[in-house]
Amino acid sequence: MKLRDLEYVIAIDRYLNFGRAAEACNVSQPALSSQVKKLEERLGVEIFARSNHKVMATEAGNRIIETAKDMLKSARQIKDFAAEYRDPMSVPLRIGIFPTLAPFIVPYVAETVRELSAEMKLVFREAPTKQLISELENRRIDIALVSGPVDHPSSNFTPVFREKLKLAVSDSHRLANQQNIAPQDIPEEEMILLDEDHCLRDDALKLCHNKFVGADVPEDLQATSLLTTTHYITQGYGLTLVPTLAETFLGAANPAVNFLDIDDPAYGRTIGFLSRKGCPREHILMALCDKIRAQLPRGVTAAA
Structure with missing residues (x-):
């Protein structure tokens, strides 16, 4: 079984058309069709069901195609590993x-x-x-x-590099007019935390010593991105910690968000x-x- 044959099979599955698959593989359609037919004969199963109007992978073909993708990926990795050392x-x-x-x-x-x-x-x-x-x-x-x-x-x-964390609040929040804030003055019970997969959530929990962190935030309120948390903030749902590099982007997306410096280098x-x-x-x-x-x-x- 040649890797080139597997490339033909994957191309057919992608385009569901022998002509377009042959063009993508830079071979003639008869040559591609012949090689795939020979592969099916060697395997003893049909990889593709053919009709006048369409080409579809068979149930066996779907499993073969997935394995072929893995094999070609491994082959590319082998080439990359060698090149990584050579050049x-x-x-x-x-x-x-x-x-x-x-x-x-x-x-x-x-x-x-x-x-x-x-x-x-x-x-x-x-x-x-x-x-x-x-x-x-x-x-x-x-x-x-x-x-x-x-x-x-x-x-x-x-x-x-070291990146500071800032406190993001809405412009209607009682802290909005401040430019900076001491850690002990952060209302941690209003803190919106990201989902558990995010290391920024872990950072926030380590920095916030209040056991009631996020207690005033609705229990079902969840966010997987900083942009989403700033949307929540502008809707009056609390505040959050934001890294410095995110400030310009988030501020442009949500002009109603203010960013306060935190007077403690540990917040970074x-x-x-x-x-x-x-x-x-x-x-x-x-x-x-x-x-x-x-x-x-x-x-x-x-x-x-």
Whole structure:
């Protein structure tokens, strides 16, 4: 069984048309049809049910197609692994970023990488930190921007910058006219927390010592993004902690939200890269970290 045959099968499943599949695979339709027919004969099952008007995968075909996708993915990974050691700059750099940072830093990271190498392609992946750690172990991503420090036996955490957390309130809130606030004056019972997958939720709970955190927020009120929490705030549902890099974006989306500085340096998070130990692209990561430290995103400071 050749990988090329599997590519034909996946193309047919995608386009549900032998002619378009052949065009996508850069072969003639008779050649593609013949190879798929030979594969079906070797397997002893029909992969596709054919009629004059359409092509559809059979039940057996669906299972074969899913396995074929996995096999081709593994084959591509093998090529990438080899290229990663032979020429680290030739393989796309896959960067994972957690959700309360990704929307506000992807353009900056992309531009910074382009300044290092105009040829290197980037693939971004947004996911919660726990998932990013798992995907880093499984080599689905090369590096991950996370809030740390992160202590993991097979990974290294390299701090890059420190980002303050601010208190977001609506312009009708009793605190709206203040520019800053002391931690002890934050009405923690009004705090809107993100879902449990978010590390910013964990940060908020660690910083808030009141056991009644969020007690005055409706029990069923839930948010999976900072943008959603600011919408809730403008509807009079409370307040929340917001990272500095999100302020401009969230303020533009919701002008009725005010952001207060918190008079305590503990209200912040350290952002850095998580990478696999022994990664052959470590020198690329170090160059990227140096570049970021030399031209930090607006509003953050270098990590200690």
